[in-house]
Amino acid sequence: MKKKQWQGWGSGEQAVQHYLVQPRALAGGGDVRHISEFLRASGWRDRSKTGGPLVMDSPDRAIRVAYDPYTQPGGWTIRGRATAHHREWWAQFGQQTPVEAVAGLTDALARPRSAHAPNVWAPLVENNWSTASGKGHYTAISPDGAAWMQFRQSQGGEAIWWTGSRDEHGNGWTGAMSASTPMHLVQGFSTELASSEPVMRPLGHVPASTRIRTRSVSVLPSELAAWQQARITAARAATWARANAPRVRQRSATSRPRLTDSSRSR
Incomplete structure (x- = not known):
């Protein structure tokens, strides 16, 4: 079925009220397309069935990202199968986990790894999260005390990453x-969770909490579309660059000018 074009686009469009929300840990889930459209633009396959959960597979089918709002507790499930270089792994986040934080993980699945050694705690400390250790756990807590991230290890040696956020009513999310x-x-x-930048939520999708700060903004639908398209375009460009890098290197190597006898004698 073809998607109908939104009739309000163009010179006659009307601004829609949105809110910039801080801290992002308490902003609510957000639009899952922030994640799915980026992965799709990065070459991931959409395996979702009509009316069912979102299911996306990496190009090599080694990783699956799924979002299920129809079950309880529901939310995000991300699994990576064992490979020659890494063990099997998984991540799960509740439905109210901000998509921007989840995207910090899923975007990294579609991007080249940095040459620098990763440091989970650095982004938290840089954003003034407090840290503490004890009883096999290492914990970072946000400045307002509403969010946490913890590496916890049981006496049996089993370990997980545990994270989440709670407002004054006990509402929020957890992830592992x-x-x-x-x-x-x-x-x-952790980088996206701890970011001090606000996230945008539409009218009616801002949690009722005294711990969040909001600023009302009027946004044109075309502006929203442009911001979303910029993220998708960047993903497509990066995917194209990775896919064509070997071809470009080979072409540049074979296109080097050959020295003639006259040039050698100069």
């Missing part, structure tokens, strides 16, 4: 990642 989750993915999550 296996100890085998690649560290650069965990850092991607």
